[in-house]
Amino acid sequence: MSVVLIVDDNTPLAEDLAEILADAGHRTETACSGEDAIRRVLRGGIDILVLDLRMPGMGGIEALRRLRQTGVSVPAIAMTAFADEATKVHGIEAGIRAVLDKPVDYARLETLINQIAA
Amino acid sequence: MEASLLRTRRERAGGRAGLGILSGPAHNAAVSEPFLDEVKRYLLWTDADADALRDAHQALAPQLSEVIDIHYLRIVEHEDARRVLTGGEPQIARLRRTFETWLHQCFLGPHDHAYLELRSRIGHAHVRIGLPQRYMITSIGIMRSALRPLVESLIAAERRAATHVAIDKVLALDLTIMLEAYQNDTLDKLARNERLATLGQIGASIGHELRNPLGVISSSAYLLRKSVANDARAARHVTKIEHHVELANRSIADLLALVREVPPTLESLPASALVHEAIEAAALPASVRVSVGAADTSVRADRGQTVQALRNLLANAAEAMRGSGAIDVTIEPDGDAVEIHVDDAGPGFTREMLGRAFEPLVTTKSGGVGLGLPLVRRLVERQGGKVRAINRPGGGARLTLRLTAAQNGPGHHP
Ligand code: HEM
Numbered sequence: 001m002s003v004v005l006i007v008d009d010n011t012p013l014a015e016d017l018a019e020i021l022a023d024a025g026h027r028t029e030t031a032c033s034g035e036d037a038i039r040r041v042l043r044g045g046i047d048i049l050v051l052d053l054r055m056p057g058m059g060g061i062e063a064l065r066r067l068r069q070t071g072v073s074v075p076a077i078a079m080t081a082f083a084d085e086a087t088k089v090h091g092i093e094a095g096i097r098a099v100l101d102k103p104v105d106y107a108r109l110e111t112l113i114n115q116i117a118a
Numbered sequence: 119m120e121a122s123l124l125r126t127r128r129e130r131a132g133g134r135a136g137l138g139i140l141s142g143p144a145h146n147a148a149v150s151e152p153f154l155d156e157v158k159r160y161l162l163w164t165d166a167d168a169d170a171l172r173d174a175h176q177a178l179a180p181q182l183s184e185v186i187d188i189h190y191l192r193i194v195e196h197e198d199a200r201r202v203l204t205g206g207e208p209q210i211a212r213l214r215r216t217f218e219t220w221l222h223q224c225f226l227g228p229h230d231h232a233y234l235e236l237r238s239r240i241g242h243a244h245v246r247i248g249l250p251q252r253y254m255i256t257s258i259g260i261m262r263s264a265l266r267p268l269v270e271s272l273i274a275a276e277r278r279a280a281t282h283v284a285i286d287k288v289l290a291l292d293l294t295i296m297l298e299a300y301q302n303d304t305l306d307k308l309a310r311n312e313r314l315a316t317l318g319q320i321g322a323s324i325g326h327e328l329r330n331p332l333g334v335i336s337s338s339a340y341l342l343r344k345s346v347a348n349d350a351r352a353a354r355h356v357t358k359i360e361h362h363v364e365l366a367n368r369s370i371a372d373l374l375a376l377v378r379e380v381p382p383t384l385e386s387l388p389a390s391a392l393v394h395e396a397i398e399a400a401a402l403p404a405s406v407r408v409s410v411g412a413a414d415t416s417v418r419a420d421r422g423q424t425v426q427a428l429r430n431l432l433a434n435a436a437e438a439m440r441g442s443g444a445i446d447v448t449i450e451p452d453g454d455a456v457e458i459h460v461d462d463a464g465p466g467f468t469r470e471m472l473g474r475a476f477e478p479l480v481t482t483k484s485g486g487v488g489l490g491l492p493l494v495r496r497l498v499e500r501q502g503g504k505v506r507a508i509n510r511p512g513g514g515a516r517l518t519l520r521l522t523a524a525q526n527g528p529g530h531h532p
Contacts, residue, residue: 010330016337023344081329103333103367106340 002117003027007037007051007060008079017050017109024110026117034058038066041074048116049076050109053099064095075116079104154234157294161287168227170277170284175225177272178265182221185264186214192260202247204508221261224288237292241299246473251300258293262286314478318377325370332370336363372489375426375497376478382420382501386524389417389449389456396428397447405442408432413449416524417456420501424521427497430490431460431517438464438515451523458519466509475507475517494519 004026008014011032018028029046031037035058037051051060060078067074076095081102098112190210193199203209220240227233244254265285273281339359346352390412397408417424435445439462446461467475478492494517495505504520 010333012334013330013337016334016341019341020337023341081326102329103336103363106337 001025001027002047002113003029003045004048004050004113005029005031005037005040005046007031007034007049007055007063009033009052009055017104017106020106021050021110021113024114026113034060034063037063041067041072042070046074048113049074050113051076051078052102053078053080054082068095077109077112077116153298154229154231154295157291158229161290163229163287163291166280167284167287168229170280171225171288172227173277174269174273174281174284175222178225178268179222181268181272182218185221185261185268186217188260188264189217189257190214192257199253202249224292229288229291234295237295238299241296242303244296245300245303251297254296254300255293258289262289310477318373321373322377325373328366328370332363332366336360339363369489372430372493376489376493379500380423382423384418384420384501386416386418387421387424389413389415389458389521392417392419392421392424393428393447393449393458395421396425396432399425400429400432400436402432402436402445403441406436406439406445407443408445408447411446411448413451415449415451415456417521418524419503419521420497423497423501424519427494427519428458428460430494431519434490434494434517435460435462435464435515438462440464452520454523455520456523458521460517461510461514463514466513466515467507472507472509476505491517 004018004021006014006017006021006028007030008017009032011030014030014032018030021028029040031040033055034051037049037060038058040046041049049064051063053060060076064076073095075097078096078099079102080099097116100109100112190213193203194210203213205212220236223233223236241254244251262285266282269278269281269285336359339356343353343356343360346356390410393410393412397410402408432445432447439445443463445463446459448459448461450457450459476491476495478489491505491507498505498519498521502522506518506520508516508518510516
């Protein structure tokens with residue numbers, strides 16, 4: 001069973017996404033900022049990241065970059081409410097498997113997580 | 119409109135300085151009388167000029183139809199000018215009569231405030247049809263050239279010079295008034311754009327704020343759906359929640375797209391593929407049928423932006439028909455352009471709406487704030503294209519996207 005960390009400053013959304021993925025059979029945790037996410041990942045045990053690209057303070061891209069620098073290569077799915085950001089980020093960050101537009105297509109999120117977890 | 123015409127530039131500047139975000143320019147500022155007097159004084163307009171014109175009219179009147187012929191001949195012979203004549207022969211016949219009235223009145227006067235108001239209305243009429251002001255200026259020049267030989271042959275030698283002078287003055291007077299209408303409309307447009315830019319920024323940040331709660335509503339609805347699988351009534355309400363969240367998200371997406379400047383990426387694309395993609399994206403109700411008359415032709419366009427524009431036109435057409443009826447899409451190559459027409463079987467535009475269909479915050483719908491068509495214009499103009507709205511002779515509206523044709527001709531796209 002994979003552990004998915006969902007990172008979004010919109011906490012109720014992060015909690016809902018966690019619940020949706022839990023229903024799909026994954027273990028989930030949530031974090032509410034880039035810094036928070038880095039701290040949690042470095043403690044170990046996280047298999048997949050789902051993270052918002054734009055958050056107050058440290059955004060998703062910066063958080064991923066720092067994790068990569070420390071040698072952590074957890075696969076990630078990015079989410080963004082800014083359509084133009086989705087095209088910019090694609091392929092830049094190794095380890096970003098997909099960029100989902102917000103509002104999130106939950107079925108697609110489930111499929112992607114299942115694929116990565118498999 | 120007429121009132122705003124009589125204001126001097128100084129007052130306008132004052133009005134604009136005090137522009138409130140929501141109040142807009144002060145359209146009801148006090149009407150100032152001196153405009154006509156100011157122009158007449160500058161022209162050294164005298165009663166003698168008015169008399170000369172009235173006297174000349176007797177001799178010239180039988181020949182003035184020649185002048186009118188020249189005017190319309192020039193327009194219909196000129197491929198750019200005649201584009202604004204969309205109504206065919208009947209329109210030209212009607213315009214000839216109004217033009218004739220105008221021409222006779224130039225000579226007969228009285229050159230008073232009613233005269234001024236009529237001229238400003240004429241100016242506004244041409245702004246509304248999108249006639250560039252250069253055509254007004256050149257038309258007046260053509261009038262002058264056409265009248266000159268008539269004066270030479272029909273006016274007694276001793277009165278000729280005075281008649282020429284008076285004609286020059288009255289044409290200059292008319293042109294000034296008509297161009298004032300152009301300028302006022304342009305200033306109004308600038309003020310409106312300024313206001314919209316501010317409103318747009320506020321709207322965009324509110325839009326972003328609303329996305330968070332909408333995201334939570336939709337994720338919660340998604341979770342709720344699973345728990346109410348056995349409760350048809352609750353499930354129906356979940357569907358409603360999802361549908362309306364989707365509507366809200368679309369409005370926000372339109373608003374954000376309107377404000378955001380995304381440079382287009384132009385590529386050669388088959389027009390019919392764009393149309394079909396848009397039809398799919400529009401997800402119209404089953405009660406709306408869409409037929410596509412496709413010419414095999416390619417356009418040079420940004421795929422995402424063009425599909426979004428077409429999707430909005432289709433949604434607009436469906437709404438105009440209150441969600442049921444037939445939409446006809448036709449693709450028509452026209453020289454170095456390709457036109458995509460979206461025809462609906464709705465009630466068409468009112469005369470007032472027709473010229474403003476693509477302006478933001480103008481809507482006839484009870485729901486919605488009227489961002490769909492302005493977004494279409496923005497998306498298309500950004501790519502160097504154009505949009506147009508007309509009422510079809512048989513009823514219903516026709517909205518047209520005019521895009522650049524792909525250079526390598528139909529069928530060849532890399
Ligand atoms: C000296 C120049 C011109 C004069 C005095 C003139 C006069 C007029 C008048 C009196 C009207 C009726 C306005 C109303 O609805 O109250 C009109 C409308 C119109 N004119 Fe002109 N015109 C001039 C130049 C042109 C040119 C150069 C074109 C085209 C290239 C043009 C195209 C039209 C059209 C299409 C309308 C119809 C507007 C509508 O349907 O509302 N005009 N014009």
